[in-house]
Amino acid sequence: MTVLYKANMVRGAEWARLFAERAPDLPFRLWPDIGDPTEVRYLVAWMPPDDIAKSFPNLELVFSVGAGVDQFDITKLPPHIPLVRMLEPGITERMLEYASMAVLALHRDLVHFIAQQREQVWRELPVTQTGERRVGVMGLGLLGQALLGRLKSFGFPLLGWNRSPRSIAGVTCFVGAGALPDFLGQTDILVCLLPLTSETRGILNANLFAHLPRGARLLNVGRGGHLVGADLIAALDSGVLSAAVLDVAEPEPLPAGHPFWSHPRILLTPHIASTTKPETAVEFVLDVIARHRRGEALPGRVDRDRGY
Amino acid sequence: MTVLYKANMVRGAEWARLFAERAPDLPFRLWPDIGDPTEVRYLVAWMPPDDIAKSFPNLELVFSVGAGVDQFDITKLPPHIPLVRMLEPGITERMLEYASMAVLALHRDLVHFIAQQREQVWRELPVTQTGERRVGVMGLGLLGQALLGRLKSFGFPLLGWNRSPRSIAGVTCFVGAGALPDFLGQTDILVCLLPLTSETRGILNANLFAHLPRGARLLNVGRGGHLVGADLIAALDSGVLSAAVLDVAEPEPLPAGHPFWSHPRILLTPHIASTTKPETAVEFVLDVIARHRRGEALPGRVDRDRGY
Numbered sequence: 001m002t003v004l005y006k007a008n009m010v011r012g013a014e015w016a017r018l019f020a021e022r023a024p025d026l027p028f029r030l031w032p033d034i035g036d037p038t039e040v041r042y043l044v045a046w047m048p049p050d051d052i053a054k055s056f057p058n059l060e061l062v063f064s065v066g067a068g069v070d071q072f073d074i075t076k077l078p079p080h081i082p083l084v085r086m087l088e089p090g091i092t093e094r095m096l097e098y099a100s101m102a103v104l105a106l107h108r109d110l111v112h113f114i115a116q117q118r119e120q121v122w123r124e125l126p127v128t129q130t131g132e133r134r135v136g137v138m139g140l141g142l143l144g145q146a147l148l149g150r151l152k153s154f155g156f157p158l159l160g161w162n163r164s165p166r167s168i169a170g171v172t173c174f175v176g177a178g179a180l181p182d183f184l185g186q187t188d189i190l191v192c193l194l195p196l197t198s199e200t201r202g203i204l205n206a207n208l209f210a211h212l213p214r215g216a217r218l219l220n221v222g223r224g225g226h227l228v229g230a231d232l233i234a235a236l237d238s239g240v241l242s243a244a245v246l247d248v249a250e251p252e253p254l255p256a257g258h259p260f261w262s263h264p265r266i267l268l269t270p271h272i273a274s275t276t277k278p279e280t281a282v283e284f285v286l287d288v289i290a291r292h293r294r295g296e297a298l299p300g301r302v303d304r305d306r307g308y
Numbered sequence: 309m310t311v312l313y314k315a316n317m318v319r320g321a322e323w324a325r326l327f328a329e330r331a332p333d334l335p336f337r338l339w340p341d342i343g344d345p346t347e348v349r350y351l352v353a354w355m356p357p358d359d360i361a362k363s364f365p366n367l368e369l370v371f372s373v374g375a376g377v378d379q380f381d382i383t384k385l386p387p388h389i390p391l392v393r394m395l396e397p398g399i400t401e402r403m404l405e406y407a408s409m410a411v412l413a414l415h416r417d418l419v420h421f422i423a424q425q426r427e428q429v430w431r432e433l434p435v436t437q438t439g440e441r442r443v444g445v446m447g448l449g450l451l452g453q454a455l456l457g458r459l460k461s462f463g464f465p466l467l468g469w470n471r472s473p474r475s476i477a478g479v480t481c482f483v484g485a486g487a488l489p490d491f492l493g494q495t496d497i498l499v500c501l502l503p504l505t506s507e508t509r510g511i512l513n514a515n516l517f518a519h520l521p522r523g524a525r526l527l528n529v530g531r532g533g534h535l536v537g538a539d540l541i542a543a544l545d546s547g548v549l550s551a552a553v554l555d556v557a558e559p560e561p562l563p564a565g566h567p568f569w570s571h572p573r574i575l576l577t578p579h580i581a582s583t584t585k586p587e588t589a590v591e592f593v594l595d596v597i598a599r600h601r602r603g604e605a606l607p608g609r610v611d612r613d614r615g616y
Contacts, residue, residue, distance in 0.1 A: 010434070093438065097462060101412035104405055113577045114422060120569045122561030122578040126318070129585065130401065150461065154405060253430030261428045269421045270430040277437065 002039040003289075004056075006031035007046040007065040014278040015044075023286055042289060047071055053078045061292055063285055065276055067091050067143065069302050070196035070223055082292075085308070087300040088284040090277025092146050098273035099147050099191060099221055102245040104154070105267070106189050106217040107133050111243035115264040128188075130155045136187030138203075139194035139222065140166040140173070143274075147193065159187055163199075184211035189219065195308035196223035206231040215242040221273045224250030229260065236265040247273040310347040311597075312364075314339035315354040315373040322586040323352075331594055350597060355379055361386045369600055371593055373584055375399050375451065377610050378504035378531055390600075393616070395608040396592040398585025400454050406581035407455050407499060407529055410553040412462070413575070414497050414525040415441050419551035423572040436496075438463045444495030446511075447502035447530065448474040448481070451582075455501065467495055471507075492519035497527065503616035504531035514539040523550040529581045532558030537568065544573040555581040 003019065003026060005012050012030045019028035029035050031049075040056040044063040049055055052062070053076070062077060064085045077083060105111065109125050116123060133156055137144045140162040148158050148171050158171045161183040165175045174183040184190070190212060194200045204220060205228040218241055220227050227246070235241040245267045249260060252271055260266050288298050302308060311327065311334060313320050320338045327336035337343050339357075348364040352371040357363055360370070361384070370385060372393045385391060413419065417433050424431060441464055445452045448470040456466050456479050466479045469491040473483045482491040492498070498520060502508045512528065513536040526549055528535050535554070543549040553575045557568060560579055568574050596606050610616060 008432075090437075093463065094435075097412055097438065098416055100462075101409055101416060101418070104409035105413070108406055108409060108580070110409070110577070113580070114575070116578070117569060117576045120564040124316075124578060124580055124583075127583060129398075130405065153458065153461065154408075155401065256428040261425060267422070268425045269418070270424070270432060272416070272421070272432055275435060 001041045002027040002029055002035060003042040003044065003285075004029050004031060004034055004040045005044045005065075006049060007044065008275070011275070011278055015282055018278055018282040022282060026289075042285075044285060048077075052076065053081070061289070061298075063288070064302075065281070067095075067274065068195055068223060069308065070225070074302070074304050074307070079304075082298055083302040083304075084288055084298055084300045085302055086276050086281060086284065087142060088276060088280040090280040091274050092143060094277070095143050095221065095274035096146055096150050098247065098269075099143075099193075099219065100150055102219045102221070102247075102267075102273075103135055103151060103156075103189055103191065106219060106243055106245060107156070109243075111245065111265055111267045114267065118264075131157065133157075133188050134159060134186055135189045135191065136161065136183055137191045137193055138162075139192065140168065141193070141195070144191075144193040147191065156189075159183055180208075181211045184208065185213070187216065188213060189217045191219045192222040192226050194222045194226060196225050197307035199307075201225050202228050204228065204232070206235065209235045209240050212241070215239060217242055218244040220244070220246045220248055222248065224248040224252060229258075232266075233259055233263065236263060241265075243267075245269075247271055309349045310335040310337055310343060311350040311352065311593075312337050312339060312342055312348045313352045313373075314357060315352065316583070319583070319586055323590055326586055326590040330590060334594075334597075350593075352593060356385075360384065361389070369597070369606075371596070372610075373589070375403075375582065376503055376531060377616065378533070382610070382612050382615070387612075390606055391610040391612075392596055392606055392608045393610055394584050394589060394592065395450060396584060396588040398588035399582050400451060402585070403451050403529065403582035404454055404458050406555065406577075407451075407501075407527065408458050410527045410529070410555075410575075410581075411443055411459060411464075411497055411499065414527060414551055414553060415464070417551075419553065419573055419575045422575065426572075439465065441465075441496050442467060442494055443497045443499065444469065444491055445499045445501055446470075447500065448476065449501070449503070452499075452501045455499065464497075467491055488516075489519045492516065493521070495524065496521055497525045499527045500530040500534050502530045502534060504533050505615035507615075509533050510536050512536065512540070514542065517543045517548050520549070523547060525550055526552040528552070528554045528556055530556065532556040532560060537566075540574075541567055541571065544571060549573075551575075553577075555579055 005015055037056050038058050041060045046065045062083050069085050135156045136159040138161045140160045160171045161174045166173050204226050243265045247269045248271055260268050345364050346366050349368045354373045370391050377393050443464045444467040446469045448468045468479045469482045474481050512534050551573045555577045556579055568576050
């Protein structure tokens, strides 16, 4: 009975060390050193290998090493094999750091000041007080709720939008497609933390931007596929949006020459907002494996119909 | 009896509106429209006018519109005229936003990623967990203490250094020049929030940087005069420091062509970390004026020997 890991190799070495320490009886292998494929019962992957079911006939459970599972083609995974996404506290903490930084950066005009530095221009910009800068989060799962909690201490008026109802103290919550225009109309900094599904692909588009107050700001920490890139460029160039921070793109890595790289109103980072923390992720994986052996419900198990 | 304001004119208009609303009997004037100079009893200024005492023979009290007073030559102010610096909650909140953003940016390699974006390079960098990134704040006044409180929620190990003893829950505090090397040796992100005095001018220099762990990061939200610019450039170029965020410079505005503008490891903003918020600043000034009339102690009164 083997656990096979197929993701970032630097962190993989750390996983191997932690497995050896905490579960010495459970064989752990790093891709591509798969050993006997019939022994592989558990797979931890970012990009899954082709033809999982054929390659590993005795596979019982697959983990996404990230908070999302959109990189998996669920239809290729046999229905009896559960897919579990990473619900570990390390990934949440890293996301809170990055998203807090990015919301503050958008609030405090950092994207504009980076452009001014490049031009060697020393100039103050008009101040918007925190109480007048409304932050709206799309996607109120674990990460979205944690972010709203962290942003509270800074004094922003807070809004949230979700597919299913949520109640969060101090946050004005909106539910479903019908409420989206109302939510957007009151959002000065829009944060996308949605899962990528067939329903949310391309949701950040010209039509959505048109509902935001003119000059609103965008943070995409969801997936590159949420955003229609040409619509973002047009919105920034026309003043519909005034700045964007993007941690994700499509494709990744983003090819040289893509307009995101050089746009003066875009701050781009290479999908580093959050990564699983080996210490806590290994603990989560071992806990899920133990629950699976005991036939219990699995935290983080993906609902194949919803897609997350 | 007139209050004269000599600072940012956009905010000045807001001050005039607030004074008219809250103290309609107290004449308020915006520089250079000083009216009868013998009527000026209170001066609110960023850069004070020359020869204050001669120009305004009946001056009773001077306010710095900022949290610092280093821009004043105190020796030119007659000893009977108190100098008061702005201790208003608006300035603290703005500083907390900026400094939290900048500490998170240094922690999460944002200066490096900005440089990578310019080069169109999509590349992850090695991760340092928050629990292993020690943040040390120099200057434990109102702003320093508030910042350490805000940073607690992110999980950084916290240190503080101050001229006189301070006790802050959850923060390892160091006192005085003798303890500085010990403090620096444990600080991965150094934040300067010191007042600028003859003792602290040039304190951020090659000798100080040499005590930090190699590759440490610097945030200067004090004054440009705290930093020896050539030493910073040398430290960044040799790897002694790996990045710096600077909100202040000397002189300001920083002239075009200065090496700070184009250094790939420097993120520079034009002294915007914190500005007084007219709403709360006018409240503070009116309160101090009332106390002064009643002959009471004045909050924010500068000790001329200490220089802050």
